[in-house]
Each structure stands twice: as C-alpha cells, then as structure tokens.
Amino acid sequence: xxxxxxxxxxxxxxxxxxxxxxxxxxxxxxxxxxxxxxxxxxxxxxxxxxxxxxxxxxxxxxxxxxxxxxxxxxxxxxxxxxxxxxxxxxxxxxxxxxxxxxxxxxxxxxxxxxxxxxxxxxxxxxxxxxxxxxxxxxxxxxxxxxxxxxxxxxxxxxxxxxxxxxxxxxxxxxxxxxxxxxxxxxxxxxxxxxxxxxxxxxxxxxxxxxxxxxxxxxxxxxxxxxxxxxxxxxxxxxxxxxxxxxxxxxxxxxx
Amino acid sequence: xxxxxxxxxxxxxxxxxxxxxxxxxxxxxxxxxxxxxxxxxxxxxxxxxxxxxxxxxxxxxxxxx
Numbered sequence: 001x002x003x004x005x006x007x008x009x010x011x012x013x014x015x016x017x018x019x020x021x022x023x024x025x026x027x028x029x030x031x032x033x034x035x036x037x038x039x040x041x042x043x044x045x046x047x048x049x050x051x052x053x054x055x056x057x058x059x060x061x062x063x064x065x066x067x068x069x070x071x072x073x074x075x076x077x078x079x080x081x082x083x084x085x086x087x088x089x090x091x092x093x094x095x096x097x098x099x100x101x102x103x104x105x106x107x108x109x110x111x112x113x114x115x116x117x118x119x120x121x122x123x124x125x126x127x128x129x130x131x132x133x134x135x136x137x138x139x140x141x142x143x144x145x146x147x148x149x150x151x152x153x154x155x156x157x158x159x160x161x162x163x164x165x166x167x168x169x170x171x172x173x174x175x176x177x178x179x180x181x182x183x184x185x186x187x188x189x190x191x192x193x194x195x196x197x198x199x200x201x202x203x204x205x206x207x208x209x210x211x212x213x214x215x216x217x218x219x220x221x222x223x224x225x226x227x228x229x230x231x232x233x234x235x236x237x238x239x240x241x242x243x244x245x246x247x248x249x250x251x252x253x254x255x
Numbered sequence: 256x257x258x259x260x261x262x263x264x265x266x267x268x269x270x271x272x273x274x275x276x277x278x279x280x281x282x283x284x285x286x287x288x289x290x291x292x293x294x295x296x297x298x299x300x301x302x303x304x305x306x307x308x309x310x311x312x313x314x315x316x317x318x319x320x
Contacts, residue, residue, distance in 0.1 A: 016320075041319075
C-alpha cells in the first residue's frame with residue numbers, strides 16, 4: 001500500500017506500549033514484520049528516561065508513527081503533533097482526539113478540525129476515526145490520504161464490532177488506504193479486517209498483553225497476510241443450501 | 256524565579272528556557288518543549304525567555320499504541 005507516497009509492504013502496524021520488557025518489544029516488532037510502529041510523547045524526568053527508548057526505536061529500523069493519544073481537544077492534539085515532529089523528525093502523525101474517557105471514542109468534530117490545521121501545516125495525518133462515511137469524506141477534504149477507523153474501543157480486544165459498516169466504508173472509499181486501528185483481540189479479528197478489504201491493521205494490546213507476545217506478533221502477521229491474500233483472491237459467494245463439490249456426472253448407480 | 260516543569264515547581268536562576276532546562280537536569284537531546292501550552296521548537300529554546308510562574312512541559316519519546 002502507498003501511504004503518503006511511501007510504499008509499505010507489511011499490512012501490520014504495531015504499537016509499542018505495554019510489553020513486559022524492552023527485549024520482548026524488540027523481538028515482537030521483529031516477529032510482526034511491521035514496518036511502522038506507533039509511539040507517543042510523555043513527560044520526561046530530569047536525567048533523561050526517554051532517550052533509552054528512543055535508541056531502541058532507532059535500532060528497529062522501523063518508521064515511527066507518533067500519536068496524540070490522550071488529547072481531548074483539537075488544540076492539544078495540534079500542539080502534541082508539533083512536539084512529536086520536533087522529536088521524531090517525521091511529519092507523520094497518528095491523530096487522536098478523544099471524545100470520551102470511558103469509551104476512548106474519537107471526537108470526530110475535533111478530529112476533522114485538527115486534521116485540517118495539521119495538513120495545511122505539512123503533516124501527513126493518519127486519523128483515528130469511526131466508520132462514519134461522512135466523517136471520512138470530511139477528513140479526506142481536510143487533506144488526509146488515509147483513514148483509520150476503529151474496529152472496537154481501544155484496548156478492548158472485541159474484534160470488529162460492526163463488520164457491515166466497515167465493509168460499506170471499504171466500498172465507499174475504494175482508492176483510500178484504510179487501516180483498522182483499535183479493537184483487535186485475536187488473529188481471526190485481524191484476518192477478518194484484511195479479508196474485508198482493509199489494507200492494514202494497527203494493533204498493540206492484543207500482542208503486548210498476550211501470554212507470549214512474540215508468538216502472537218507472528219500469529220498476527222500471518223493472519224493479516226492470509227486475510228489480505230483472501231481478499232485479493234475474491235472469495236466465493238455464500239449459498240443458503242449445500243452444493244456438492246464432487247461431480248454428480250459419472251456417479252455410479254450402486255443402490 | 257519559580258517555574259513549573261512537568262507539574263513540579265522548581266527554582267531556577269536562568270531566564271532562558273534552554274539553560275533553565277540544563278540547570279534542572281533535562282539534558283537529553285530527544286525532548287520536545289512547550290511553554291504555557293504553546294509549542295516551543297528546538298531552535299527557539301535559546302531565545303525563549305521565562306517569567307516567574309511559567310509552565311513548561313518537557314516531553315520525551317515513550318511507548319505508545
């Protein structure tokens with residue numbers, strides 16, 4: 001898929017939070033085959049705690065996609081995006097404007113506003129949005145060249161709560177890269193997303209909090225690839241009744 | 256002069272953001288800064304003056320989803 005003119009081979013984007021250790025994080029990134037990893041900005045302590053993590057990121061060779069997680073207003077998100085660009089030296093930004101603390105549902109009004117301001121300022125915006133088609137159109141009008149609808153609330157692991165709405169989104173935006181961001185719990189959820197035609201899946205908790213994060217990273221990589229290949233191969237149509245797969249013609253009369 | 260850095264009040268002698276941060280031990284090159292809620296680019300820290308009571312945010316790369 002092309003993301004803002006950059007060819008990305010892996011249909012899996014991986015978050016870097018909640019891993020049991022930096023070593024497991026590094027191995028999970030490698031096992032996932034991800035080319036893009038998400039990161040954040042948080043308060044630095046005197047003496048410098050963030051530099052070590054920054055070095056780990058650089059050693060992975062992956063492209064970093066900083067987020068604006070925790071921002072509840074467009075202005076907070078815009079300021080965070082500028083700070084992220086200053087540190088990570090990338091104009092890519094995963095734009096989150098959170099509308100509700102319990103559901104972590106995007107505030108799509110603030111999202112569109114921030115996307116417009118940031119796009120005009122040269123940012124390549126990856127908006128964390130819903131499956132609302134009108135919001136998607138407004139984000140594209142604002143300058144976004146990719147949309148990242150949620151599958152389910154962040155960290156819930158519920159999988160795709162509204163596959164029909166996501167399918168409609170795929171149909172409505174045939175030429176826009178679509179990435180499921182949030183809600184994936186199991187490899188089958190990830191496979192379902194790419195099988196519906198989504199270009200990629202962004203996940204974090206499902207891998208980081210698995211009993212064996214490295215093995216789960218590998219499983220997710222296989223799942224998104226399987227789903228993607230299945231989509232490209234055009235699955236068969238479902239039938240209400242049984243249809244014998246073995247030819248009827250030439251069947252012996254043995255009764 | 257008292258300034259608030261990452262929600263903690265500090266006494267600093269420097270009136271310039273970059274040197275005040277050094278004074279407080281924020282020496283990592285991988286940080287981003289904001290003053291009273293507004294972004295201060297890396298190259299502007301040397302020319303950004305502080306006033307008593309200013310709120311400074313110093314952010315660093317962290318794990319994120």
